[in-house]
Amino acid sequence: MKSLKKAILEKGQIVGDDILKVDMFLNQMVDIDLLNDIGEEFKKRFKNENITKIFTIEASGIGVACITAQYFSVPVLFAKKSEAKNMGKDVYCSDVYSYTKDKNYKIRVPKEFLTKDDSVLIIDDFLANGKAVQGLMDIVNQAGAKVVGAGIVIEKGFQPGGDELRAKGLKVESLAIIDSISNGKIIFR
């Protein structure tokens, strides 16, 4: 996706050999025109699928998911990361390890929000080790629903998540796959 790759090259910041910061247009400041391009592209790539819900994880996935959902005319559902006081006990739950924060956290969705009749498209901003997507898939499976695929904005191709998910048969569509950010240079697949 040309506009996305342009934004990554112009505004992305490389930290060390494995961190790519895209806070400037995706992760904290959000370029809504670019998000619309992204949503439209996800629609193209999953246009033949019957999708009933877009599923993501708080926080930075929510913006991409909401804009994308407009192209599919379906609701967004996001998994919450922490247990709030007013969250009921009747929830699907999964454990996710975050490499960024170096700790495990739980993600939760009330059971009433996913049924066995749902066909779910997982959307997230980043795919690196794939732990978040695996946790979301786990929750969809617990509900007896179907995952039709995962739409990812940026995949770090030098980390194993994408390949592992594809090896399991998941349709993973990443709009930009980065094979290397070594030596301050971004190399796309």
Place this chain on the structure above:
Amino acid sequence: MKSLKKAILEKGQIVGDDILKVDMFLNQMVDIDLLNDIGEEFKKRFKNENITKIFTIEASGIGVACITAQYFSVPVLFAKKSEAKNMGKDVYCSDVYSYTKDKNYKIRVPKEFLTKDDSVLIIDDFLANGKAVQGLMDIVNQAGAKVVGAGIVIEKGFQPGGDELRAKGLKVESLAIIDSISNGKIIFR
């Protein structure tokens, strides 16, 4: 706003005398058509203001902010709640007390994302005690930028946040103000 009040009455759940759960269409499952109505209404209410950024706080404000930003053709900026490994030190920071979680947390925005030339519209899903909006205003003030107002989806009129902010001269536009949820009945202002 008729469609919003309808959703609150039909899908909101009252817990005790002061908690209104709107997870079903706003806070965890997100009705994107309703969010578009909300975004359009915010545009009407702030159409005479010069706005350069929509500013919100993770997580549940992000969806409303991103959909709303489409009507203003400006980027979204959201404050992050916790310190991630790859967040720089050069940030504006404010403390916010959460009544829901009964604890203080810090919100942060990298300094490069707000300048003194910005005119900021604060958007959030809920306004109760107003601590989140006050924290966001604090950050905008630290940047020397201007807050043109706050657009709130649901204001709990029986809690003091909205009145306190208006008394300080802030233009607060709440699309639904709830004066009471006692005895299982929702009363709008």
